[in-house]
Amino acid sequence: MKFIFKLNLNVLAEILQQVMVLFVAFFVTGIVILVSGYDLKEIFSAFLNGIFKDMYTFATVIRWAVPLIIGGIAVAIAFRAKLWNIGIEGQFYLGAVVTAYLGFTFSSISPVVHILFSLAAAAIVGGLWAGISGVLRAYLNADELITTFMLSFVAILITTYLVLGPLRYPGAQGTTVRTQFIEDAINLPRFVPQYSINYGIILAIVAALIVYYVINYTSFGYEVRMLGTSPGFARLGGINVNQKRIIVLFLSGAIAAFAGGIEVLAVRRAFVTQFMPGIGFDSIVVALFANSNPIGVIFSGLFFSALRTGAAAMERTTEVPRAMVAVFQSIIIFAMISRNIIKENSSFKQLKNKLFKKEIILEEGDVFKN
Amino acid sequence: MSELISIGIFVSTLRVGVPLCLAALGGILTYRAGIIDISIEGKMLMGAFFAIVVGQYTGNIWLALISAALAGILLSLIFGFMVISVKANEIVSAIASNLFAAGITGYLLYIFFGVTGSFKPDKIFRIPSLNIEALEVLPVIELLNNQSILLYVSFFVIIILWIYLYKIPSGYYVRALAENPEGVRTVGVKVKKIQYITLIWSGVLCGLAGASLSTGILSVFTEEMIAGRGYMVFTAIVFGRGEPLFVFLAALFFAFADSFAIRSQMMGLPLPIQAIQSTPYISTVIAIALASKLNKKSY
16 A cells, blocks of 8 residues: 555544534434433434444444445545535436346356446446536536536436336336346345345445545546635646546546445345435535545445434334434534634634644645545 | 417416425525525425424414415524524535425424325315406416416515615615625625525525425425425526526426426326426526526636
8 A cells, every 4th residue: 555544633633523513413413302202312222222233233334334435435526626416316326227237138247347347337327427517517617516416316217217117127026116136146245144244345445545545646636636625726737627527527426326336236236216315415414524535434424324224223113203314414514514613713722722732723624634 | 289388388387386486586685695595495395394384283374374484584594694604615504404404394294293204284275376357358468367376476576676686775785795795895784684684585485485385286295395496496596697587587497397397297298207307407407507608607
């Protein structure tokens, strides 16, 4: 490994801030639950049980973390260039349907080649789809926030049409409409059969490390970060801003589609319409919480997966609706974006200067972070 | 085909357009005041939900509408506090606000009614339609008759907005804010106060817009029932450059696309349903592309 993970005081301070944010969020959520008349201890223990009780729940957390991590990376890489790709969900399903299609259409190829080929095709399709938004942003200055979001709906409709129509597998039992299963040989296996952790988590972590390296240690990554910090300065430095924006959105869509492909290969093995509702916004929250740092996204993804798993268990045992998770996530974001007003508060600054012998400037915003 | 492009589609456009146009008119002032507000989606959701809640408990449509407006104001104030006072990023704040709205409505849906997903109240409270006989006289204008009262309200609002923006001094300041906030501050106007007021206005109208979705035709609340319309409304505002009449027409156009989609589905065109359902979204993309090309400045 050529790089060293920069664990310095800045990063520790960052992490501490996020922990405080979590405390605030838990506190406020706890109040809401209390006020609603629920027994807080019961709720909380149901929630924690859902995560830590045994290997099974733990495995579930890791299994759900995979799409969140990869989705989070997709959002993060775009956000480094100050581009908003909120069409993750559509790109995710596009990747999933492409992988499913290639998965069952071809057989008797070497499994490794088959997997690589399916995932690569998925990534390209997702990338091209996001690339549309990139082109619109680059040449017409059309806000990619709106175009990625709208195109996400279109992508979902396309995949729904495909699974209800041409790609529908008539032999499916039950009421689920799905494609044919991908060939057995290319399932991404689990580590052990009884727990749902699969090799997808390795791919997710590897992807995070690769993106981290690219963003922080390559010239391309430098240009992307420059684009995020100051497009004007980037232009002066000779960076083709338009081209970079298209490339970054392409990559973002490709990674999101890659996430969808992995989910199909590892777990679903076929495509069902909208099989992962909410993955879009969940990925955004994951990336925001990690300050768009790919390594941070790994932990953020694990955390939000734990949140989701715990909330599902909580809902099962105590009937507190899962919608609470969305409230919790929104409070996290509110708490996070409030940090700057706290930082600017002069009494906080004095306290900081007393604690640390030299003045450490916690920089506002995220793209300065490694 | 002639059945498709007929009187029916114009009438249904007006009907479908009520929530879109109301919300769009609501967002104009905020846009002109220099705030990029994409939390319209959340405001509409809050309005839709609380209209059903209050309607169910009181059976009174007017109380339902008032609470929808109040709910919209609540979310507006949360968003406004983040953006104006805490000076947080507008887009992240809006995403958080929309998340909050989705979460709190889903949560309260269970707390109040014990269900998840959707709820159909057993009391009937619909937004009344208005029959203005004067309109029946002319052949084209008669299409405007018998529409939801909120549609006529929205016509009225266009006029109010126009008067406010172009004839009233504080409206001048709102117009000036997006271009030159420092200039406005120098004159001594309290920028934050104006921005909060525009957000409250937005909350009222977007809340009403949401209520018109849940109580306009059918009385039902479904989680995620806004389905991206809030973002379409934002596009309409940008496309219409914040001019009341243009924004109204842009929103109406999206309503037309939506209407067209629904009608084609009923007509049974050889196209797959999904192709037609995607028309509103594709129109939005084209609209924002055109609008950005025309505006030629990045906001």
